[in-house]
Amino acid sequence: MPASTAPRLLETEAGGAVAAARDLAVDALLELIEKSGLRGRGGAGYPLVDKIRAVRRNADGGPIYLVANAYDADPGSPLSRTLLTRNAGNVIAGIAIAAQAVGATEAYLYLHPDAVEARAAAEEALANELGVQIEIALGPGGFMGGEETALLAVLESRRAMARQRPPYPASQGLRMRPTLVASAETLAWLPLIVVEQARASTKLVSVTGAVVRPGVYEVTLGSQLGEILTEAGGASGKLKGLHVGGPTGGILASSRTDTRFDFDDLRVAGTHMGSAQVRAIAAGTCIVNEAATLFAYLAKESCAICVPCRVGTKRVQAILESTYSGLGRDTDLAWLDELGTHMERFSLCGFGITAPSILRTTMREFPDDYRIHIQEKRCPEGVCKPIRSRRYETMVQP
Amino acid sequence: MSLLERFIQPGESQLPTVSHMGEIPSGQPTTTIWIDGKEVTAIPGEAILRAAQRAGFEVPTLCDDEKLAPAAACRMCLVEIEGYHRPMPSCHLPVEPGMKITQASESLFKLRKQNLEYILSDHNAYCMPPCQVSCPTHIDIPGYLELMSKGQHVEAARLVKEVLPFPYMLGLVCPKPCQEVCRRGLVEEEIAICQCHGFTGELVMEMEQAPTPFPQLPATGRKVAVVGAGPAGMTAAYYTALKGHAVTVFDMMQKQGGIARYGIPEYRLPKVKLDKELNSVWQLRDTEFRGNQMLGRDFSLDDLFTQGYDAVFLGLGAWRSNELRVPGEDLPGVIEAINYLRMNSEGNPVPVGKGQKVVVIGGGFTTFDCARTSRRLGADVTVVYRRSRKEMGAHYSEVDDAEHEGIRLEFFAAPVRFVEKNGRVGGVEFQRMALGEPDASGRRRPVPVEGSNFVIECDTAIPAIGQVPNLDFFEREQGVRKTKRETVITNGALMTDRPGVFAGGDVQMGARTVIECVAQGKLAAKAIDRYLAGDDMARVAEEIAEEEAVPDLIDIVPYKPEEPQVRMPMLPFKERELSFQLIENGYDKNAAEKEAARCLQCVCPDVGRCHLQRLSLEHGLTDNRFHRAEPVDYHDYEYDFSHDFILRDLNKCINCTQCVRICRDVIGANCYGLMGVGYDSIVTTPWNVSLKYTDCVSCGACAETCPTGALMMRERDLQTYELDIVRCIYCGDCVEVCPHGALGETPNFEMSTYGRFGRTVLAKEELAVARTWKPSEDIPLDGHNSPRPPEIRPPGPPRWGA
């Protein structure tokens, strides 16, 4: 099976979809969406129709909101930006259709402040009469700004900070009102579904790293990772690993090219869809260093409301850094595992809950990198430069 | 959107909490849930936590306040709920009918403990100073170090003298148990606590009138006899006199000081200075020293009572050397340690001189004093000890010094006999010892190695393996009993079986250290004062036990930029030969102040009330695995003590956001927010300005809700008002008539003996003392160093002291 079907989301303009949807009864529209099998593209893969139904259940005559998340939190995965610049019409039409489906009175297109081109494209598409008020809102920049509840906080003029769920936005979202939050990519499917009864079978993916043609591609959900690399011109050299899912995603050995790019399969493999970035890691890269760099990024980006994430990411970063600085100890691996479990069990939002997948996958797939750093006190690839002269210690207490 | 706009936040949109502590209102529809298998009645929609609390479960929380919308930030209240993939915050999740909840389980305990370990790894503060805990007298170490670092040395000395009258002496001879536990040692090196108080002690010694912790109280007309002018007796005399009782100190020796004078040699403690410091006792009214008066020879206990003394303190010390019980011990040339030191200190001739060979047996203070004295007299000295270096009772610095001064050390050897040569001792035969199997206590005892005997030749042998009190004169009719180890038996208030007779120091504990003896002297003075007041001594004993109870401590990671200890200048080893000159040259003012400023100030006013401390204790956080890494791993924030009522210490903030929520949603002033992003985020004011530049209305709500000591009310003294506590009947009339509501009878402030702003309202007579008290230096008064009136302590966190 080829990696991609003909690009649909990126190219196909489904003209007249908004009007067509308006002619449908809501139930019929929902049925269409259900049949399409559309799952949220934002990472978690929750069926869109269920979300819409949840919002509708909470309707009480007051305002209902819709937020299209086109934020692209992961700087390495500009999916929404690409989609908007290439096919803003579908996104905007999708918002209008979804607004109709949930009965939203106001909708927001939530963008990264740097997405200048995408914003211009969106503004142009917004010029059309759509029967719903759509406003463009800009996030604060930074990774956390894209998290579903953090973006609601931003729209309420607050700090981009996650909020405990439940209650889900479907019951208490923006300004405490039922709110549908869906990614721009998810919503862009709706015109196609309404006009062509399309099945939502493709997914945008950002292929980065050691490939010949890095970029955003549209591939069939369930393609193998190897096929996705081929789509991007193949690896540009020998590979060591495949980092899937963005900053909180796990790293698989490069031999795992048969892993299917699908919500469930990726989870089984120990990572997740996340920001749908597939990063090819070149041979000669030290994975301990990679993991440390990822945690350093996370420790800088955490919204800091919950302890496991704010402190945990920093502590894990430091342990990994001291490991590659030649200060590792045998007991550190079990310790990292313990800290990972805590972070996964106790964090407030997906950020902290998923971050340990980096630890889990790298320790499982690249045990030698850890072992050589810890036991032989050298870098398996000869690339790491020590950046710490002190590590965490247990001190004999007074 | 401007930064400011982002800061002004509308109410958090959260589930409405139908929260009721206490009874469920009648008519309220309820439902049933199960918590830890117990059936609990709950109100649908209320937070699980509320239902759990109502049912008596103590779910740990650090960011929950019933008045506020939940933030689910601290993650301490997470519980397991059937049907949920992961633990959920009970402060946030509403009750649904039939929920099955586990709030206490092994896995939750572990996860919560991990959470606390994280918090304590980024909490640059400490609850109670471990140094103060482990100092037997419990000097307020961070307190005096802070005063010293500000150059307020006399104030510092006064603070020390609250519990230790002789800081100079201890500065030279104390084995420094405080320094062993100093938390600065977790950063790089401990504080030179001991030398610092030595410096203040020396400084105030030059004053015409030694400063006292508080003015001597008016004469009570009661008389106390102290027998023994050693550290214990002199301390007891000092505090007894300060309390207004007349004190006579009797000693069998001609001069004061006990072992400190007659045992500890001049090169460690110069006697002229010792006298100067001890003389501070005689500067007090109604004090008197009578030398050459020996209890049991010149007078008896009965005599003292006949002479009108109301109480007696026995501080007789332990002057009789233990016998080795090996053959040849009575040979000429085998000399008694204490006697030897005493003769030498009195300037009498001793049987040790240049070129002679001396063997000293033992590993304690006495051993090394004998060895180093002999060395200074020109002898060739060997110290023999039956265990290893680290088991030696003497302070390690003393052992090291001895070695550098040219003394040979021989470990793992026990004496078997003294060898005779020409009618006197000519050597000592030893047997090698090896460490045996660990015994029941896990300690490996030395066991003799067969056939390993060897002889060390000598002209003089000095067994110095410890002392016991000499209580030969002690007859039963004096009504005082002794133990098999020849120590005096007392109760917890240091009173012997004979009412009014107290004992402390070596004579009560067996040979110990000066500081432990001082501590007992101090406690005895307190007990004597209470005895004279007619108090129930069993109750006093209980109180002392309570005060002396060792508090539990948790392990918090300290962080400061590294700065090594300021070294004490020492007399070069070359100059120590044949010289009894003092070996510690002492700090100068700059050095002392610099060293004192290194103190981490491990004190928190919130101790005992702090939820973080309590939970950490409950979860056994006695070791933290995140010490000692790089500066980027920790935070060291500036305090904000500029607000008139609220003290802010960001180092103690745990980002629970309770202050943010209460100030915004309840008070409406909106002074705080979680600022920054990532690990370096912190709850503070916009742009981290002083709280006094915000819209703060000084309500104190934030300080009240803060689970830690990050926000505290500033202590305030109501010194403008005189309140005669004896006559106040708490009618509240004053509250009613105050036109400004300054005494407002609101839930937030009540006129009571224990005011909202911390400090006890001073009773009239206490106030009189406070008023007459003049600080001894020209120092600006701020909350930290206000005049120190005697014995006025707010109830609250445990305090140690006289």
Ligand SMILES: Cc1cc2nc3c(=O)[nH]c(=O)nc-3n(C[C@H](O)[C@H](O)[C@H](O)COP(=O)(O)OP(=O)(O)OC[C@H]3O[C@@H](n4cnc5c(N)ncnc54)[C@H](O)[C@@H]3O)c2cc1C
């Ligand atoms: C050589 C030596 C060195 C030491 N070095 C140190 C050190 O460096 N640091 C440290 O912390 N500890 C040291 N110690 C231990 C410390 O000195 C004692 O623990 C402490 O001095 C005991 O104090 P005290 O007041 O109980 O008794 P003492 O200091 O022994 O004083 C007892 C007093 O009672 C008098 N007395 C005794 N019997 C009678 C009587 N019947 N009638 C009248 N008066 C009597 C004695 O003359 C003496 O003045 C050392 C001990 C020795 C022997």
Ligand code: SF4
């Ligand atoms: S805030 Fe609490 S835990 Fe922190 S130092 Fe103070 S008492 Fe201890």
Ligand code: SF4
């Ligand atoms: S740092 Fe200061 S307060 Fe803390 S233990 Fe050391 S001397 Fe005591």
Ligand code: SF4
């Ligand atoms: S005291 Fe000031 S900062 Fe604290 S809650 Fe009141 S107004 Fe806010």
Ligand code: SF4
């Ligand atoms: S200062 Fe505020 S955020 Fe920090 S611990 Fe106290 S109440 Fe919580």
Ligand code: FES
């Ligand atoms: S998370 Fe519930 S009390 Fe903090």
